[in-house]
Amino acid sequence: xxxxxxxxxxxxxxxxxxxxxxxxxxxxxxxxxxxxxxxxxxxxxxxxxxxxxxxxxxxxxxxxxxxxxxxxxxxxxxxxxxxxxxxxxxxxxxxxxxxxxxxxxxxxxxxxxxx
Amino acid sequence: xxxxxxxxxxxxxxxxxxxxxxxxxxxxxxxxxxxxxxxxxxxxxxxxxxxxxxxxxxxxxxxxxxxxxxxxxxxxxxxxxxxxxxxxxxxxxxxxxxxxxxxxxxxxxxxxxx
Numbered sequence: 055x056x057x058x059x060x061x062x063x064x065x066x067x068x069x070x071x072x073x074x075x076x077x078x079x080x081x082x083x084x085x086x087x088x089x090x091x092x093x094x095x096x097x098x099x100x101x102x103x104x105x106x107x108x109x110x111x112x113x114x115x116x117x118x119x120x121x122x123x124x125x126x127x128x129x130x131x132x133x134x135x136x137x138x139x140x141x142x143x144x145x146x147x148x149x150x151x152x153x154x155x156x157x158x159x160x161x162x163x164x165x166x167x168x169x
Numbered sequence: 170x171x172x173x174x175x176x177x178x179x180x181x182x183x184x185x186x187x188x189x190x191x192x193x194x195x196x197x198x199x200x201x202x203x204x205x206x207x208x209x210x211x212x213x214x215x216x217x218x219x220x221x222x223x224x225x226x227x228x229x230x231x232x233x234x235x236x237x238x239x240x241x242x243x244x245x246x247x248x249x250x251x252x253x254x255x256x257x258x259x260x261x262x263x264x265x266x267x268x269x270x271x272x273x274x275x276x277x278x279x280x281x282x283x
Contacts, residue, residue, distance in 0.1 A: 058212075085269050094178070096258055096273035097213070104269065112270070144212050148269060155201045155220060155263065158271060160212030 057081070058161035060145050065166045067139075075130045075164050077145030086128035087146040087158060088112070088120065097144060103128055104150070132166065139168045172196045173261050175274035182281050188246040190277050192259035195240065199261035203271065204233060204244045207256045217244070221263075249281045 058079045067073045079086065085104050089097040089112075099112030103122040117136025122128055128147075132139045142165050146158040174193045182188045192202075200221035205213035219226040219233045219242070226233050232245045246253055256278050260271040 060212075087271075089273075094275065096173070096175075096275045097260075097271075098273075099270060102270060142210075146212075150269070155218075156269065157203055157215040157218060158269075159215065160205075162212050163210065165210065 058145060058147055058159060060143075060161035060164050062164060063162065065164055067166070067168050069168055070134045072131055072133050073139075073166065075132065075143055075145075075166070077128045077130065077161060078126055079128075079145075079147045079159075079161075080126060081147055081149075081159065082125070083147035083159070084125070084150045085148045085156075085158075086122070087148075088118070088128070088130045089144045089146065090114070090141040091144060091163075092141050100130065100143075139166060141166060170195075171275075172199075173259060173272050173274040175257075175259060175277050177277050178275070179278040179280070182249045182279065184251055184281055184283050185248045188244075188249045188253065188279055188281065190244040190246075190257050190259075190279065192242045192244075192274050193240060194242075194261050196261070196272075197240070198263070199272075200263040201261065202233070202235060202242050203260045203262075204231075205258045205260065205273075206253075207258060207276070209256075213258060216257075246279075249279075251281050251283050254279055254281050 087102040088100040103109035148156040203218040207213040
């Protein structure tokens with residue numbers, strides 16, 4: 055049963071603490087993505103990775119960091135430098151068999167609240 | 170700079186009627202467009218896509234129309250059902266954008282009344 059797993063579903067942290075959000079996929083997809091969603095806004099791209107050991111900044115990368123050591127995993131760290139970290143974070147993956155013309159498959163999301 | 174815009178924040182439709190969700194884009198390099206459906210506190214699920222070489226793509230109750238000259242696409246749902254109530258996002262990719270990167274609109278909340 056293939057899919058994308060994000061954990062935890064809800065996460066609370068104190069201001070100033072770094073926090074890492076997990077994303078795992080068993081779809082054998084090469085590409086993985088991190089988005090955040092804020093109320094009334096669309097999904098905004100934070101980071102993406104087309105292949106293991108390589109990743110690129112998206113539109114709002116400041117205050118975030120990622121790693122891609124394994125094909126299945128793409129963790130996102132929200133650092134204390136992120137000024138407004140409270141949001142709904144979504145991880146996605148996609149194959150590359152149709153070049154850039156592949157749909158992305160999303161995980162269930164993690165709601166991060168910074169107190 | 171909002172390259173993909175959904176100008177209607179919400180839409181209310183009676184069950185059985187047609188729902189039409191609209192999306193405009195500004196980047197003429199976009200050549201692949203997608204629609205996603207999202208329930209609260211869940212990830213979006215892919216609905217339907219269309220490439221710029223077509224002007225229509227149909228899948229069951231869902232049809233997407235693309236008007237390249239107007240840089241406009243729309244999603245038609247016929248007939249609408251209460252289970253269709255969700256947020257709908259359009260997204261665009263391809264061309265001069267980074268490989269595989271999707272740019273999303275703000276979303277439209279669709280409510281289908283029984």
